[in-house]
Amino acid sequence: MMRKTIVITGASDGIGAAAARQLARQGHRVVAVGRSPSKTAAVAGHTGGEYVVADFAALDTVRNLAFQLLARCGVIDVLANNAGAMFGSRRQITEDGHERTFQVNYLAPFLLTQMLTDRLLESGGTVINTSSAANLFGRIDPDDLELEKRYRPFRAYAAAKLALILFTREFDRRYRLRGATSTTFHPGLVATNFLREHGVAPGAGHSPLRHLVLTPDKGARTLVYLAGAVPGQDYATGEYYRRCKVARPNRQARDGALGLGLWNRSVAMLES
Numbered sequence: 468m469m470r471k472t473i474v475i476t477g478a479s480d481g482i483g484a485a486a487a488r489q490l491a492r493q494g495h496r497v498v499a500v501g502r503s504p505s506k507t508a509a510v511a512g513h514t515g516g517e518y519v520v521a522d523f524a525a526l527d528t529v530r531n532l533a534f535q536l537l538a539r540c541g542v543i544d545v546l547a548n549n550a551g552a553m554f555g556s557r558r559q560i561t562e563d564g565h566e567r568t569f570q571v572n573y574l575a576p577f578l579l580t581q582m583l584t585d586r587l588l589e590s591g592g593t594v595i596n597t598s599s600a601a602n603l604f605g606r607i608d609p610d611d612l613e614l615e616k617r618y619r620p621f622r623a624y625a626a627a628k629l630a631l632i633l634f635t636r637e638f639d640r641r642y643r644l645r646g647a648t649s650t651t652f653h654p655g656l657v658a659t660n661f662l663r664e665h666g667v668a669p670g671a672g673h674s675p676l677r678h679l680v681l682t683p684d685k686g687a688r689t690l691v692y693l694a695g696a697v698p699g700q701d702y703a704t705g706e707y708y709r710r711c712k713v714a715r716p717n718r719q720a721r722d723g724a725l726g727l728g729l730w731n732r733s734v735a736m737l738e739s
Contacts, residue, residue: 472496472542472590473694476521476576477550477597479506482654486547486687487514490694498540500532500550523550523575526563526737533582542590545694546583548576548631549597558618565736566613568620572627577634577733587647593698594649595690596635598628598707602653602717605629609728629717632707633726634733639705640723648704650693653714657686 473490477483479501491497491514499518501507511518517539521532536543551572559567565574580587580594587594605625612630614623631651638649657680692711698704707716719725 468494468695470494470496471544471694472498472540473545473547474498474500474536474540474543475547475549476500476523476579478510478518479503480683482597482657482683482687482690483547483549484510485683486549486690486694489684489687489691491515493691493695495695498536502550523571524561524567526561526570526575526578529575529578530582533579536583537586540586543583543586543592544590545593545595546580546587547595547597547690547694548580549595549690550576551597551599551627553620553624556620558614558623566615566618566623568623569613569627569630572624573630573634574733574736576631578737580634580638581734581737584642584647588642588645591646593647593693593704594635594638595693596631596649596651597690598631598635598651598653598716599624600653600709601625602629602632602707602720605717605719607633607719607725607729609725609732612729612732629719630729632716632720633722633729635707636705636720636723637726637730640726643699643704648698650698650702650704650706650708652689652693652708654686654689655681655710657681657683 473495475483475487478487478499487497487499497514499511502522504520507518519535521528561567561570635649635651689711706713
């Protein structure tokens, strides 16, 4: 097995932490990225000690993260954009002027990937984006990307996870023939802190979803599989996976013109 250098964001907890530990046990070099210094350091204690702290709600910290990764990693075989969250009922604006759900789940990973693209091309690397089955309920409105008109927490989360799939397909279309690829996946309903706060987790009373909830170790299986396998050989790139198999995403996910338009709008947002 080839030893890979794997960067995992959102690695301080949940499936990111579980995947980091599993991949390190397989012999890979893992760089853990998380928002909590103490939690991320604790995970790194099990994965080789390498970690970087970054908060995706602040784009300057994402830029600093990219600079640190470029300085540390001469090769990046896998960039796993796993960080993400759903926020409260009130629409929140970050210091960068973006709706918080959109920025944390989509725009910040887009920025990080853009800044690392040359290194990924040099490395023949791959990008793995953590989406969600919530994408099936999402809708991308080019005239209201950040939901100024019809904000709801789940609507914002679903749209951001759909945007990640469109980004995945467009990245793979642009760079596959040059050696860099991209894939996305749904980890399942995983027992995270968010679910526990909402009473949906193993043993959470009488929640009707409690029997469907996976442990972080089980939720990380598809990420671990994609990170360890050979893109384009062991699995098809540019696709959306569930349980290590290609699944069908939202209809908008296959709209190439929409994906290109979203890419160009995202670049413009980050340059303004």
